[in-house]
Amino acid sequence: MGTDSSATLARAALSRLFEPSDTVGLGLVATVGPVDALRIARSELAVGGEIRRSLRELLGSADGPRDPLQDSLARWAPRVPELAPERDLATLRRLAGRLVTPETDEWPVALDDLQGGTPICLWVRGTQAIPPQARLASVVGSRDSTPYGSSVTTELSAGLVTRGYGVVSGGAYGIDAQAHRAALASASDHGSPTIAVLAGGIDRYYPAGNEELLRTIAQRGLLLAEVPPGSSPTRWRFLQRNRLIAALSAVTVIVEARWRSGALNTAHHAAALGRPVGAVPGSVYSANSAGCHRLLRDGTAVCVADAADVAELAGPLGGEPLGDRARENAEPVRDQDGLSVPDLLVLDGLPVRAATTVDKLTSVAGLSVREVIGGLARLELAGLACRTGEGWRRRQR
Amino acid sequence: MGTDSSATLARAALSRLFEPSDTVGLGLVATVGPVDALRIARSELAVGGEIRRSLRELLGSADGPRDPLQDSLARWAPRVPELAPERDLATLRRLAGRLVTPETDEWPVALDDLQGGTPICLWVRGTQAIPPQARLASVVGSRDSTPYGSSVTTELSAGLVTRGYGVVSGGAYGIDAQAHRAALASASDHGSPTIAVLAGGIDRYYPAGNEELLRTIAQRGLLLAEVPPGSSPTRWRFLQRNRLIAALSAVTVIVEARWRSGALNTAHHAAALGRPVGAVPGSVYSANSAGCHRLLRDGTAVCVADAADVAELAGPLGGEPLGDRARENAEPVRDQDGLSVPDLLVLDGLPVRAATTVDKLTSVAGLSVREVIGGLARLELAGLACRTGEGWRRRQR
Incomplete structure (x- = not known):
C-alpha cells in the first residue's frame, strides 16, 4: 500500500526521530517542510546559511552562542538508522489506525494553537473522526482518586456525553479511567464518546491494568498519540501528552488533584492556551482536592460542580471561544453551529475515510430513515457530507 | 448623668426613628447634622427650600415628582412621640454599654465606606474597643450547618484569633455561633476575640437558644447593633445588619451557604464595598456548599481552605487593601502597622474609656511586667497610649 504521501511518510519518520515538543525539530519542519526536514536530519540535504538563520530567528535564538540545529542533529543522529516509517505505517494499518497530519482533512486545527509545540502528527486508532474542539471536554485528575472523585x-463525564461532548482524558488509573468508562457507558453508538491521549504508542496499553479499557476505547472511541507505535510512555512524554489533552478540547476540568499533581500540569497547559479550566471543589480536608482548590484560589480555574457548569464554560457547542489562530482555521468546523441535534448525530456517524449507507447511519446515529435522509440532504447542502459511489461520507470544508 | 452631648442624644433618638439604611434620614443627617435632623423630624424646625434641594441632590432624586423628605416625615411621625433617647442611653449604661458615633474616637471608620448607608450610631456592649478593620475577619454561614461546616x-475562627484577628459574625445558629464559640475558646484574655453584630437590640438575646453565647460575647467580646435596646430583629434589620458585618472587617468568609442564603447577602455587601470575600469549598453533593460554589463560580469569592488563606486575603494586619475613603480616614489606625506582637497585645489590653494598671495589663495581655512597661512606653511614643491619674488608657490619634 504505497499510497502514503511523501509528507505523511516524512512526518511518520520525524515523529519517531523527535521527542514531543522538540522545538528545534518542529521549527525545522515549519521552516523547510517535513520532507526536507527529514532529509536534513538524515544528512541527505545540506543546510544552507539562510535556513539556519531563519530557524534561529523562529526559535528566538538568533544571538545564541551555539547553533541549535547542530546540537539537534547530533541528538537525532543515533535514531536515524532506526527510522522505518513504512514499517510503522504498516503497523498502524494492522491496528486499523490512521496517521492524521496537518495535511489531512481530519487534522484538529485546535492543535495549531500550540504553535511551536504543535505535534508533528497524530497516530490514531478508532473508526470515528476526531470531533472538533468545540465538542470535546477534557476530564482529568489524580490516579489515586477517592470515591468522591470517582463519583x-x-x-x-456522563453528563457531558449526554450533552453532545466527547470526553478527552489520559487513560491513566483513577479519574482518567473513570472519565473514559462513564463516557463509554453513557454513549449511544454514534460519535466518539471518549478519546484517550496516550504518552506512549497507541499499541501500548499503559498502564497494564487499563488494557481492557484502552482496547474498548480503540473500538468505540479514539486512541491518540504523537509518538509512533511501540514507543514507551516516558515521563517527558507524559508531561507533553498533557498539552495535547488541553489543546484538543474546548474546556479542561480537573476533578481531583493533590497539591502537586500532573493534572495541574494539564490545567496550566489549558490556561496557557487561553482555554477555560474548571476545577471541582471538595472537602478542605481532602488532600486529593487541595490541587483543585489551589487552581481555584490562584484563578487558573473556575469552580464547576456539574456537567452543566462545564458545558457553560465550554460555550455553546461549536461556538466556544477559540484562540485567534484556531478561530481562523476553524471556520469550516464552526459552520456546524446551526445544525440540529439529529443532524449533528448524522454528521457524527459519517466516516471520514470510508463511505457508509443510510441503513447503517440509522443504526449508528440512532435515528429514523427519514431523519437520516433529511439530515444527509442538509449536510450535503452545508458541504459537510458527500455522496460517493460507495455511499455517504463526511466532507470537511 | 447628663454628660451626653447633644449629637449623641440626637443620634440615639434618630437610631430609633430611622430603620437601618433609611437613606432619606441618613441623608438629612449628612445635610444638616444629627441635632437639626432630629428637630426637623420632630417638626421643631421648618425645612427651607435650600435644605430640600440639597437633600434631593444628595439622594439623586432632584427631578423626582415627589419630595422624598415629605414622605419620610410622614413615615417617621408615628414614632416621634416614642422617642426617649435619655431612657435608651440609661438602659445602655445599665448594660455597661456605650454609644459609638462618628463623633467619638472609637468610631470604626471602615463603616464610612457604606456612604449613604453608614449607620447613625452603634450601640455597643463589651469592655474592649472595637478593633480596626484590618484586624477583623467576618466568618458567616448558614444556620443549618453540617458537621463539615462546623468543623x-x-x-x-481559631486560626484567625491565633493570628491576631477578631472574628465578626451575626450571632445566629450554625456557622455564626460556631465562629463566635471557637474565637472565644481560642482567645487568651486580651483583645476582642469576637464581635456579634445583632439585627435587634443588644439587650435582646436572639435567637433565644444562643442567649448563653451572646451573654458571654457581651462579657468577653463585643455585641453591636445599630438599633437601640429593645428593638426587635426584623427581617429588614437582618438584611441590613449583614452590611455592617461586611463593612467592619478586612475580609468576609462564607463557610457554608445554600444556593439562596442570607450569607450570600453578606458576601455581596462585602464585594460591593470592594472587600475581599472568601468562600470555603465543599462537596458538590452538599446543598450547604452550593452557595459557596456559586460565589466561587461567579467570581464574587476566592477559594479559602484555612485561616492562612483568609489572612492572606485580608492582607497583613493593618496593611490590608482599603476603600479610598477608608484609606483616607484610617491613617491613625494604620500607624499600628509597625508594632510588634507583644505591643499589639498591650494595645489591645488598653481600655478606651477607663484607665488600667501595668499589673492588670500583664494579666490581660498575657505578658511579663517588663514587656508591658516597654510596650506602654513605645505605645506612648507612638501616640497610641496615654498615662492618666488613674493609670494607662488607649489613645486614638
Whole structure:
C-alpha cells in the first residue's frame, strides 16, 4: 500500500526521530517542510546559511552562542538508522489506525494553537473522526482518586456525553479511567464518546491494568498519540501528552488533584492556551482536592460542580471561544453551529475515510430513515457530507 | 448623668426613628447634622427650600415628582412621640454599654465606606474597643450547618484569633455561633476575640437558644447593633445588619451557604464595598456548599481552605487593601502597622474609656511586667497610649 504521501511518510519518520515538543525539530519542519526536514536530519540535504538563520530567528535564538540545529542533529543522529516509517505505517494499518497530519482533512486545527509545540502528527486508532474542539471536554485528575472523585467524574463525564461532548482524558488509573468508562457507558453508538491521549504508542496499553479499557476505547472511541507505535510512555512524554489533552478540547476540568499533581500540569497547559479550566471543589480536608482548590484560589480555574457548569464554560457547542489562530482555521468546523441535534448525530456517524449507507447511519446515529435522509440532504447542502459511489461520507470544508 | 452631648442624644433618638439604611434620614443627617435632623423630624424646625434641594441632590432624586423628605416625615411621625433617647442611653449604661458615633474616637471608620448607608450610631456592649478593620475577619454561614461546616468554622475562627484577628459574625445558629464559640475558646484574655453584630437590640438575646453565647460575647467580646435596646430583629434589620458585618472587617468568609442564603447577602455587601470575600469549598453533593460554589463560580469569592488563606486575603494586619475613603480616614489606625506582637497585645489590653494598671495589663495581655512597661512606653511614643491619674488608657490619634 504505497499510497502514503511523501509528507505523511516524512512526518511518520520525524515523529519517531523527535521527542514531543522538540522545538528545534518542529521549527525545522515549519521552516523547510517535513520532507526536507527529514532529509536534513538524515544528512541527505545540506543546510544552507539562510535556513539556519531563519530557524534561529523562529526559535528566538538568533544571538545564541551555539547553533541549535547542530546540537539537534547530533541528538537525532543515533535514531536515524532506526527510522522505518513504512514499517510503522504498516503497523498502524494492522491496528486499523490512521496517521492524521496537518495535511489531512481530519487534522484538529485546535492543535495549531500550540504553535511551536504543535505535534508533528497524530497516530490514531478508532473508526470515528476526531470531533472538533468545540465538542470535546477534557476530564482529568489524580490516579489515586477517592470515591468522591470517582463519583463526580462519573456524573460529569456522563453528563457531558449526554450533552453532545466527547470526553478527552489520559487513560491513566483513577479519574482518567473513570472519565473514559462513564463516557463509554453513557454513549449511544454514534460519535466518539471518549478519546484517550496516550504518552506512549497507541499499541501500548499503559498502564497494564487499563488494557481492557484502552482496547474498548480503540473500538468505540479514539486512541491518540504523537509518538509512533511501540514507543514507551516516558515521563517527558507524559508531561507533553498533557498539552495535547488541553489543546484538543474546548474546556479542561480537573476533578481531583493533590497539591502537586500532573493534572495541574494539564490545567496550566489549558490556561496557557487561553482555554477555560474548571476545577471541582471538595472537602478542605481532602488532600486529593487541595490541587483543585489551589487552581481555584490562584484563578487558573473556575469552580464547576456539574456537567452543566462545564458545558457553560465550554460555550455553546461549536461556538466556544477559540484562540485567534484556531478561530481562523476553524471556520469550516464552526459552520456546524446551526445544525440540529439529529443532524449533528448524522454528521457524527459519517466516516471520514470510508463511505457508509443510510441503513447503517440509522443504526449508528440512532435515528429514523427519514431523519437520516433529511439530515444527509442538509449536510450535503452545508458541504459537510458527500455522496460517493460507495455511499455517504463526511466532507470537511 | 447628663454628660451626653447633644449629637449623641440626637443620634440615639434618630437610631430609633430611622430603620437601618433609611437613606432619606441618613441623608438629612449628612445635610444638616444629627441635632437639626432630629428637630426637623420632630417638626421643631421648618425645612427651607435650600435644605430640600440639597437633600434631593444628595439622594439623586432632584427631578423626582415627589419630595422624598415629605414622605419620610410622614413615615417617621408615628414614632416621634416614642422617642426617649435619655431612657435608651440609661438602659445602655445599665448594660455597661456605650454609644459609638462618628463623633467619638472609637468610631470604626471602615463603616464610612457604606456612604449613604453608614449607620447613625452603634450601640455597643463589651469592655474592649472595637478593633480596626484590618484586624477583623467576618466568618458567616448558614444556620443549618453540617458537621463539615462546623468543623471548618472552628478551625478558621481559631486560626484567625491565633493570628491576631477578631472574628465578626451575626450571632445566629450554625456557622455564626460556631465562629463566635471557637474565637472565644481560642482567645487568651486580651483583645476582642469576637464581635456579634445583632439585627435587634443588644439587650435582646436572639435567637433565644444562643442567649448563653451572646451573654458571654457581651462579657468577653463585643455585641453591636445599630438599633437601640429593645428593638426587635426584623427581617429588614437582618438584611441590613449583614452590611455592617461586611463593612467592619478586612475580609468576609462564607463557610457554608445554600444556593439562596442570607450569607450570600453578606458576601455581596462585602464585594460591593470592594472587600475581599472568601468562600470555603465543599462537596458538590452538599446543598450547604452550593452557595459557596456559586460565589466561587461567579467570581464574587476566592477559594479559602484555612485561616492562612483568609489572612492572606485580608492582607497583613493593618496593611490590608482599603476603600479610598477608608484609606483616607484610617491613617491613625494604620500607624499600628509597625508594632510588634507583644505591643499589639498591650494595645489591645488598653481600655478606651477607663484607665488600667501595668499589673492588670500583664494579666490581660498575657505578658511579663517588663514587656508591658516597654510596650506602654513605645505605645506612648507612638501616640497610641496615654498615662492618666488613674493609670494607662488607649489613645486614638
